[in-house]
Amino acid sequence: MSHEHEQATEHLHVHRYPPRPDQDDTLTYYRAMEVAVRELLIEKGVFTAVDVRRQVEDMDGRNSGRGAQMVARAWLDPAYKQRMLADGSKAAEEIGLEVGPLKLVVVENTPSVHNVIVCTLCSCYPRMLLGLPPDWYKSRNYRSRVVREPRAVLAEFGTVIPDETQIRVHDSTADMRYLVTPMRPEGTENWSEAELARLITRDTMIGVALADRA
């Protein structure tokens, strides 16, 4: 090792963290293909760079508040809940939530059934209602384990399901997307729809958590 190099290394040690590399991304085969296709479509006038940016912004801006609005309505209105369980997409549109081509299946937690959602093949997720999926939802750990040891995985989330409650894991392998309606906590009888919606978090609608007054 040259003297110069030693000095440079020592200089780096002065900073607590190594500097971030200038290029924080690698241009892989599929990334190059995405850039090429996007540029061609913009050149051909199919859409503009502004359209792309706006779509990304919209996608990033969506959050689980949309799903929570649906579930809160279902908690308050039994007739709405029945329509929602029969046809999730139609029920979303009924309260003004645009879901596009999404085919939504809503499943209901009860004292005898607990539902949890996964996509073992990739990361299918009801993005129109919950926003972007959390990183753990896309991890191999969650995807491979929740279908074969759901009780153990749920316990790691702090969610312990009683033995007498059946667990139903829903694997979104094809065209449907799933949303769990958690059980409404006791002691919320006179709460408004907006108050209730605050208890209905992303994780309760994936099924890895229970709605809780705390």
Add this chain to the structure above:
Amino acid sequence: MTDVVAPQFHVGDRVTVRAAYPIGHVRTPYYVRGKHGIIERLCGAYPNPEELAYARPGLPKQPLYRVRFLQRELWANYAGQPADVVEVEIYQHWLEAQEQA
């Protein structure tokens, strides 16, 4: 000729997933192949994703079902409760009527 295959199964029917292992874009998970389940619902008919993946039209559309499997049927040493289930979407061309025991 219609572009939709007629549904062949009804809710509650016992079915077996084909134990086939073709290469390509297949949306039938390995862990249910060759396993027995029950039709939970018919989800409608959709273009075959195994064809769509190669830029073909995927017609005729295939009926898509949600099939319910007992965890005990899928995993030899399932550690949860006997009533626990997994529900998976499977296209009709992957399903066969289960032989009566």
